[in-house]
Amino acid sequence: MGRAPCCDKASVKKGPWSPEEDSKLKDYIEKYGTGGNWIALPHKAGLKRCGKSCRLRWLNYLRPNIKHGEFSEEEDMVIRNLFATIGSRWSVIAAQLPGRTDNDIKNYWNTKLKKKLMALSSQSQRKPPPLPIPSSHQTIPPSYKDCSSYYYTPSTRSFEGFEPLSTVQSDLLNHNNTFLATDSSLNHTTPDSFVSYYPVKEKLLMFGSEPSCSSSDGSSHGKEIKQEDVSNFQGFCAPNGYGDNHKFMLSYGNRNQWAEKPSGYHGETPLDYDLEDVKRLIDSSSSNNSCNNNNNNHFFIDESKRQEKVMYYYY
DNA sequence: AAATTAGGCAACCGCCCATGA
DNA sequence: ATCATGGGCGGTTGCCTAATT
Incomplete structure (x- = not known):
């Protein structure tokens, strides 16, 4: 038997993040932090996303001082x-x-x-x-x-x-x-x-x-x-x-x-x-x-x- | 102008590891 | 010592856009 999935795949949204979702996640983390628990975070933040997806979105796109564009x-x-x-x-x-x-x-x-x-x-x-x-x-x-x-x-x-x-x-x-x-x-x-x-x-x-x-x-x-x-x-x-x-x-x-x-x-x-x-x-x-x-x-x-x-x- | 192809990138998947019960 | 769980990571996929035919 394999390990249990980290979230209910049927009920979570997948695909590109909308601006609304971004702002929900950003607002929540800026207010409360991640609480050291990404799995629980989407529910608390009112997001229908997998915790891992939230983590990725935050780390790769939303967190402050992210640099995009050409590499020097x-x-x-x-x-x-x-x-x-x-x-x-x-x-x-x-x-x-x-x-x-x-x-x-x-x-x-x-x-x-x-x-x-x-x-x-x-x-x-x-x-x-x-x-x-x-x-x-x-x-x-x-x-x-x-x-x-x-x-x-x-x-x-x-x-x-x-x-x-x-x-x-x-x-x-x-x-x-x-x-x-x-x-x-x-x-x-x-x-x-x-x-x-x-x-x-x-x-x-x-x-x-x-x-x-x-x-x-x-x-x-x-x-x-x-x-x-x-x-x-x-x-x-x-x-x-x-x-x-x-x-x-x-x-x-x-x-x-x-x-x-x-x-x-x-x-x-x-x-x-x-x-x-x-x-x-x-x-x-x-x-x-x-x-x-x-x-x-x-x-x-x-x-x-x-x-x-x-x-x-x-x- | 439309169809096709290629490139770029965001996001997902699944495995591994650390940690705590 | 073992097991369950979550976090982290690398690999891959698939969508979107630009370039080409």
Whole structure:
């Protein structure tokens, strides 16, 4: 037996919201709040709608400071970078773009951004770009796969043209054993809009970018770090000259967050930390963050989903 | 001008997870 | 520890409008 439906589907109205319904919902929430119970809200507000429908309407359309319309270049960049990092975690991405909803971003990705990137991808297939190597990069680890021609397909939740890591053939690697990702938006000049990224150890998560701000619900996800977490701890950052070199992504266990890059660190190789180092980095990251409406600025990435969706950053 | 096609977006569906009883 | 419930999320659908034939 399946679970009971959240509302009586026969008696609730579906389809587009009328202005009257909008104003009823808006007025009610502005007066009384949601009361932490969306299921009961429509009845109290005099609406013949499913609670989930009310929630969606409020979050995506009625709540204050919602931004509609064209996405800026900056927003575009944030979406692309985060998508490459965490996949289709629209709510997490939306949390980095004030005023934007996950639905908005999802639609934007599916209708425009994806096509834009696919166009770039097909360009790159016609003419393989030269491979820029940052001068400061000492040793490029072997076995990085050239992923420049792959693109993500949400319907199949996979990257077109991608194959399991275990079957990556050496002849698929590019001639410098570097790793490529399409990104025309970062502030650097590399031929054909390409930038090199260098995986660290087994997992790559790094982009020059602003630190994460908060989750959309304003919740805090902080958790004490244990010594066993530290054994899995890794740090990543962009090669010199790419993106924002000041930030550094920490990854420990299934958690990731931005932190200040340790002073004096300019390479792309893994850093070894002990427990105190990790705590110090995370503390400084939290206290330096400009988004103060939250207890901390952590966002966490489900490891299984990350592996599934960000495979092309692995080697 | 009418019909058809494509694109964009709001809304729905159903699954998963967190929480509280 | 288990179960029921609601919230949250990503994927998908379907309607509306604009563009094209």
